[in-house]
Amino acid sequence: RKEVEQDPGPFNVPEGATVAFNCTYSNSASQSFFWYRQDCRKEPKLLMSVYSSGNEDGRFTAQLNRASQYISLLIRDSKLSDSATYLCVVPNAGGTSYGKLTFGQGTILTVHP
Amino acid sequence: DVKVTQSSRYLVKRTGEKVFLECVQDMDHENMFWYRQDPGLGLRLIYFSYDVKMKEKGDIPEGYSVSREKKERFSLILESASTNQTSMYLCASSTPGGNTGELFFGEGSRLTVL
Secondary structure, rough: OOOOOEOOOOOEEEOOOOEEEEEEEEEOOOOOOEEEEEEOOOOOOEEEOOOOOOOEEOOOOEEOOOOOOOEEEEEOOOOOOOOEEEEEEEEEEOOOOOOOEEOOOOOOEEEEE | OOOOOEEEEEEEEOHHHHHHHHEOOOOOEEEEEEEEEEEEEEEEEEEEEOOOOEEEEOOOOOOOOOEEOOEEEEEEEEOOOHHHHHEEEEEEOOOOOOOOOOOOOOOOOEEEEE
């Protein structure tokens, strides 16, 4: 299993739809997880953190399943502005160095009118 | 707001040239990172540093070196650029903490090696 692996996408959804992305990770010792958002031709920015079973922030919900070693990101009532690449991130996924993060390859979301 | 500034947004270099990519952060962060981002491969860690003059290899350090002489500045060096180093290079910084997940990225430097 890759250290961090995401649904490849792309996901094309209409406005108002609910969409979910999954991400699997290999290091069972990982304690925290993150979703980043990257707009086209921009740098990645932190969207949400997940430290326990889940986290909710408005239309966005991140859930963690430790037994199956995956995290998910759910977006409800999609907006055009949600179009971006969503990156799953796991700290120290390689089990080595301090402060190191491993990024998934990203899932592209396009929300259309 | 945290500011991470990369010196060049776009560079075009020739094979064999030495390339310097500079990164400066203004939030007194201990940790600094260099990633490259390629389509289908995501972000891959080249090198990182958790203190002045300290550096550690990431996942793909071959063909690169780094320098951290001052806390706010982290430089990536390509000693002899090759075409397979054409990529988007992203610098980031963060505060210490084994589970710290927030990296602050610069806008990126798109390097083309001809």
